[in-house]
Amino acid sequence: MRKYALLISLLIIISAINLNAQDDNEKQLLKQFHSITSEEMSGWLEKLCSPEFNGRLSGTPEFVASAEWVASKLKEWNIKPAGDNNSYFQWFKWPYTIINETGSLTLNLRLSDGSVIRKNYQYPNDFYPGMNSGSGEITAEVVFVGFGVTAPELNYDDYKGIDVKGKIVLMNRDVPHTDPRNPEYKKWVAYCYHQYKLENAVRHGAAGMLYVDGASANPNITYDPSIIVCGIGPQPLEDIFAGIKTTNKALIEKIRASFKPASFNTGKVMTIKANTTRVNEGRACNVIGYIEGTDPVLKNEVILIGGHLDAVGNAGRVVNGALDNGSGVVDIMGAAKALAQSEIKTKRSIAFIFIGGEEVGLIGSKVYTANPSFPVGKSVVFINLDMVGNGTGFYVSAGSSYKEYLKYFEQANAKYIHRPMRTAAPEAGEYYGRPRSDEVVFRTAGFRTMAMWTTEATKKVYYHLPGDDTDAVTIDIMEDVAKMIYLALTEMANDPEIKF
Ligand SMILES: [Zn+2]
Known part of the structure; x- marks a missing residue:
């Protein structure tokens, strides 16, 4: 009997030590x-x-x-x-690129009497300076180029049959294909990148680029001194499509449904000004x-x-x-x-x-x-x-x-x-x-x-x-x-x- 009593008290002591150690551990943890x-x-x-x-x-x-x-x-x-x-x-x-000034985005509307009225947009809601834009000023016609993609192996080219030399290209993010679970999608991934889109615009001789990106900061884009870039919000986009019987959104949907480009000259002339320094x-x-x-x-x-x-x-x-x-x-x-x-x-x-x-x-x-x-x-x-x-x-x-x-x-x-x-x-x-x-x-x-x-x-x-x-x-x-x-x-x- 005494033997058991001893054993039991030993067990009690051991578990008390254990509990104490556990308490200490938790105390330390909570401290x-x-x-x-x-x-x-x-x-x-x-x-x-x-x-x-x-x-x-x-x-x-x-x-x-x-x-x-x-x-x-x-x-x-x-x-x-x-x-x-x-x-x-x-x-x-x-x-990197220093943005010295926010620059500006202007729509130049030529009236029938030959005079021009200018509409200036507001930073940051209407436009956002391209965070790796070249420095300078470009006034040119805006050309809609869909997603700005040239993919011959996919039989798709937003620049086909359209001359953008010296012009301002207007393009959207992403690509015509929208279903990443579809194996076909993989072929489009390389064309998703902002870098690619800018480089492709430069290859086609564009002098300016308007990116439909909700007018937000995007330093994840290639620097090329030959192109002036800015992001645009809803208002200038609406103005570019004014008098044209479609919208950017409708065209995007059309391209996505058909995998056929819908590029065209908008007839609208815009001015993008950027003041940047490349370091x-x-x-x-x-x-x-x-x-x-x-x-x-x-x-x-x-x-x-x-x-x-x-x-x-x-x-x-x-x-x-x-x-x-x-x-x-x-x-x-x-x-x-x-x-x-x-x-x-x-x-x-x-x-x-x-x-x-x-x-x-x-x-x-x-x-x-x-x-x-x-x-x-x-x-x-x-x-x-x-x-x-x-x-x-x-x-x-x-x-x-x-x-x-x-x-x-x-x-x-x-x-x-x-x-x-x-x-x-x-x-x-x-x-x-x-x-x-x-x-x-x-x-x-x-x-x-x-x-x-x-x-x-x-x-x-x-x-x-x-x-x-x-x-x-x-x-x-x-x-x-x-x-x-x-x-x-x-x-x-x-x-x-x-x-x-
Ligand atoms: Zn983040």
């Missing part, structure tokens, strides 16, 4: 959890959106300054550098830091979390990119600081990548995946955050094969955060079958990937527009995103076995 505050995070967001960074356009000294600031925070939190030569930075050359010696970078794991073996496995740091710059009015993607950057910073200062040390390593060059063509993620700081084979997952700070709910996706990864986030939310959360395993970040996010670049390079965003937006989204400022985000959900990442990554990095 860091509560250290993540929206006050601190909004301070960081304000810094990212401050005039000194001027819209963080890749290539500019202001982008570099924002990268240096993020790196200084990583250093402050004792997060180790994982960029080039033991620095936080992975550099690449990136020329060839620009450079940009990724900022990379990591927390080294404590397990001698598992520390070689790295969980990567990243989001793009760059935004679309200043074309007269700054686009501070608070939601796109100051939100993702600040979410990661909040989690990074908490993870770095946590008393719970993780077995695996965790790396933070603040990506440059996203808005100019997913350049930073291509640079990283071509020359990764940690081997692909040892990278557990890359988690991308883009526009994660407007709404009341979460969306967490895991590329279709990695459903197991969702559980760390589901558990964190169920236990501590309690937000509406949707999870899925779709191929996120793809749009019409071509990469539209850093996540897809990583996946294409062989990384397992996930992505996070916020749902049920409660504020207006100013996508690539001057309104994307600190008041365009909901800071309380950003705090919760940072907390969820902190919790989920702590669990994931300490899980003895992660199922792939």
